Amino acid sequence: MFGTFSLFDSAFVAIVLLSLKVTLTAVGCAGLVGLPLGAALALGRFPGRPVIIVIVNAFMGLPPVVAGLAVFLLLSRSGPLGGFGLLFSPAAMVVAQFSLVLPIIIALTRQTIEDLWGEYRDQLTSMGAGPLRAIPTLIWDARFSLVTGLLAGLGRAFAEVGAILIVGGNIAGFTRTMTTAIALETSKGDLPLALGLGAVLMALTLAINGLALAVSRLGARFAG
Amino acid sequence: MTSVTSAPSILPLTLDRVAYEVGGRRLVGVEWATIAKGRKTVVLGPNGAGKTLFLRLCHGLIKPSAGTIAFASGIRPAPQQHAMVFQKPVLLRRSVAANLHHALALAGLGYFERRRTSRLILNRFGLGDLADRPARVLSGGEQQRLAIARAVAVGPELLFLDEPVSGLDPSAMRQIEEMLVALHADGLTWVMTTHDLAQARRLADDILFFHAGRLLEAAPADRFFAEPATEEARAFLESRLFW
Ligand SMILES: Nc1ncnc2c1ncn2[C@@H]1O[C@H](COP(=O)(O)OP(=O)(O)O)[C@@H](O)[C@H]1O
Ligand SMILES: [Mg+2]
Numbered sequence: 001m002f003g004t005f006s007l008f009d010s011a012f013v014a015i016v017l018l019s020l021k022v023t024l025t026a027v028g029c030a031g032l033v034g035l036p037l038g039a040a041l042a043l044g045r046f047p048g049r050p051v052i053i054v055i056v057n058a059f060m061g062l063p064p065v066v067a068g069l070a071v072f073l074l075l076s077r078s079g080p081l082g083g084f085g086l087l088f089s090p091a092a093m094v095v096a097q098f099s100l101v102l103p104i105i106i107a108l109t110r111q112t113i114e115d116l117w118g119e120y121r122d123q124l125t126s127m128g129a130g131p132l133r134a135i136p137t138l139i140w141d142a143r144f145s146l147v148t149g150l151l152a153g154l155g156r157a158f159a160e161v162g163a164i165l166i167v168g169g170n171i172a173g174f175t176r177t178m179t180t181a182i183a184l185e186t187s188k189g190d191l192p193l194a195l196g197l198g199a200v201l202m203a204l205t206l207a208i209n210g211l212a213l214a215v216s217r218l219g220a221r222f223a224g
Numbered sequence: 225m226t227s228v229t230s231a232p233s234i235l236p237l238t239l240d241r242v243a244y245e246v247g248g249r250r251l252v253g254v255e256w257a258t259i260a261k262g263r264k265t266v267v268l269g270p271n272g273a274g275k276t277l278f279l280r281l282c283h284g285l286i287k288p289s290a291g292t293i294a295f296a297s298g299i300r301p302a303p304q305q306h307a308m309v310f311q312k313p314v315l316l317r318r319s320v321a322a323n324l325h326h327a328l329a330l331a332g333l334g335y336f337e338r339r340r341t342s343r344l345i346l347n348r349f350g351l352g353d354l355a356d357r358p359a360r361v362l363s364g365g366e367q368q369r370l371a372i373a374r375a376v377a378v379g380p381e382l383l384f385l386d387e388p389v390s391g392l393d394p395s396a397m398r399q400i401e402e403m404l405v406a407l408h409a410d411g412l413t414w415v416m417t418t419h420d421l422a423q424a425r426r427l428a429d430d431i432l433f434f435h436a437g438r439l440l441e442a443a444p445a446d447r448f449f450a451e452p453a454t455e456e457a458r459a460f461l462e463s464r465l466f467w
Contacts, residue, residue, distance in 0.1 A: 122285060123314035127330050127378075128303025137326065141317040222317040224360020 011173070012193065016200055019177040022090055022164070023157040026097035031150050034102050038109025039139055043117060043131040053110065059103035064096075068163030071096045075167065088169040093177070096163040101153040108149035112142045144219025151212045158204055234295040234305050234381055235261035235413060237282060242291035244277055252277045254291070254439040257432060259382070259415055264408055266424045266445070267417040269434035270460065275417035276311065278434065279384045282415065283308045304331045306382040311390060313371035315359040320351060320370055323359045324377055331378040341377060349373045349403060365396025372403060376412065383407070385416040389423070401427060421461065425449060433457050 041052065073079050075087040075095070086092045116138050117131075124134045139146065161179035168175035170184050178197045186194045237259040244252040252274045259265055259282070267275045280286045281293060283306060295301055316323050324342035333341065346352045349369055354362060359370060368388055375383055385404070389397040404414060404427065418424055424431065428445035435456040441448060452458045 120314060120316075122310060125285060126283065126303070126308045126310075127327055129330050133330070137316070219317075222358045222360065224315075224317075224358065 012196060014173060015176050015178055015181050015197065018090065018175070019158065019179070022093045022177060023097060023154065026094045027101050027150060027154045027157055029094070030098050030101040030105050030153060034105030035109050035139060035146065036135070038106040039113045039135045041106065041110045042113035042138075043135060053107075056103050056107050056110070060107050062100065062103065063162070064100055064160045065162035065166065067100050068096050068166030071099060071163065071167050087167060088171060088175060090168070090175055092167040093164040093175060096167045097157045097160065100160060100163060101157050104153045104156065105149060108152070109142075109146060112145045112149070113138050116142050144215050144222070147215050148212050148219075151208050151215070155205060155208050158201065158208075231305070232296070232299065233261055234299050234301040235259065236296060237382070238292075238294050239282070240292045240294070242281065242288045242293060244281055244286065245289040251437050252281060253437055254278070257439055257442055259413070260430070261381075261413055262411075263413060263429045264404075264427055265413075265415040265430045265432060266428035267415060267432045267434060268419070268421075268424050268428075268460075270419055272436075273419075273434040274437040275419075275434055276386055277437075278432075278439075279308065279386050279415065279417060283384050304378040305380055306384070307375035307378065307380040308384040309368075309371045309375050309386065309388055311386040311388075313367050315362075315367060315370060318359060319356050320359050320362070321346065321355040323370060324374055327374045327377055345373050345377045363396070365392050365399060368392065368396070368400055369403060372400070372407075376407060381413060383412055383414040385414060387417055387419075389418075389420075397423075421463075433460070435460070 041049070041056070071092065072087065074081050075084070075092050076082055077085075077087070086095070113135075117134065120134070120138065120141070124137065129137065159179065161183050164175075164177060165180045165183065168177070168180065170176050170180040178201050182194045182197050182201075239254045239257045241256070242252070242254040243250055267278060269275050277286070281288055284293075285308075316326055318326070321342050324345060325338045328338040328341055343352070343355075346355055349372075351366065351370055351373060354366065354370075359367070362370065372383075372385070372388065388404075389400050392400065401423070404416070408414060416427070424445070431441065431443055431445050431448040432439055433441040433443075433448065433452075433454075433456075435454075440454045441452065441457050443453070448457070449461065452461055
């Protein structure tokens with residue numbers, strides 16, 4: 001078994017590609033939803049706002065297995081969204097990772113945009129921009145911090161195993177990702193596969209952190 | 225960039241028995257004051273006199289607790305008709321040109337019009353070579369010039385400036401003062417705060433003298449400096465005023 005493993009093994013490549021696809025889709029969607037929601041939470045003034053902020057912050061630390069369980073119940077045949085038949089599919093894994101990353105993105109966006117609004121408020125108000133018109137301005141001016149936040153979400157999603165294992169099921173060739181493969185194949189003795197995937201994960205993590213550093217360096221230039 | 229001549233003038237600006245209070249403390253009290261068209265008004269007074277709050281009241285960033293602040297009969301100016309430059313300029317985390325584009329977009333200009341106008345304005349104020357630099361890495365004087373350029377780019381009739389040269393070296397200060405004189409010659413009415421007597425003497429047509437939150441004197445500059453009417457103003461002019 002040790003001798004047959006190669007980096008270009010088609011099963012190996014399929015696992016890596018599926019991981020990338022699931023995580024990038026989940027984080028992309030969470031960004032599209034989370035950035036405007038976080039900005040609205042930063043600038044909006046409505047009853048219940050502090051409660052929502054506390055809840056969102058608390059959900060940042062949601063244990064992945066709990067998120068997985070919740071999505072499992074939602075998507076299982078007798079659950080409210082059972083009719084779509086998504087359980088044990090890549091789509092279910094996207095939903096699980098989406099729900100893990102969304103609170104992170106909302107919370108980081110809210111904090112970043114609120115701080116920036118504190119700084120820009122008088123100037124933007126003076127130029128005739130109310131809170132609603134200020135949102136695109138603030139999102140653009142916070143772009144470097146926000147991308148760093150997205151990268152943090154990406155890191156968490158790539159490393160996560162509990163949630164996607166529960167809703168995806170680690171089905172070979174269909175829902176087997178890097179982390180679920182490592183978690184389950186190691187115990188079955190396929191160490192080369194696990195080690196190879198581990199190396200790819202490490203490289204990804206390094207790349208994400210390197211990118212985050214580069215982005216914040218670039219941001220510091222514009223922050224003056 | 226000079227005011228839109230077709231729109232009716234928003235001046236004079238009149239303040240009538242205006243008070244601004246926070247937690248029961250009166251921070252600004254103005255019995256009566258008027259900002260006339262075409263005048264260079266300098267709001268003078270020691271630190272903490274209420275100059276900044278007075279500008280913010282006039283510009284509409286804060287609401288008076290009592291009294292009225294009104295532009296020429298019945299006019300409710302659009303945001304672009306009077307602008308303000310803050311003591312510490314708040315520049316966006318973008319290039320110099322993009323800072324102008326943003327202000328012009330808020331004023332409703334289309335894409336090509338924004339580019340054209342911003343190029344004109346930057347060249348006029350000697351910022352053309354800096355167009356692509358991040359605005360926040362400019363020197364203090366360049367940042368303040370950009371802040372003023374951005375404020376006048378949308379063609380206001382009235383400009384408020386809060387201590388626009390504080391913290392700048394003499395040559396940057398002179399550049400800003402020349403810029404303000406030139407803008408006035410082009411038809412801009414401005415109101416500037418300062419605690420710098422020499423600067424007030426150089427620039428002012430009219431003086432509004434504040435002390436401890438109250439407007440104590442409103443007079444043409446030559447009269448104010450020749451014969452100040454209050455003991456506080458005399459003390460301030462002789463640099464023996466301690467608040
Ligand atoms: N929001 C506020 N709450 C309480 N006091 C304030 C507030 N803003 C300003 N002040 C006080 O009002 C006074 C006038 O302030 P300011 O207009 O900034 O003075 P100046 O610009 O003439 O130096 C100061 O004593 C300041 O501490
Ligand atoms: Mg002040």
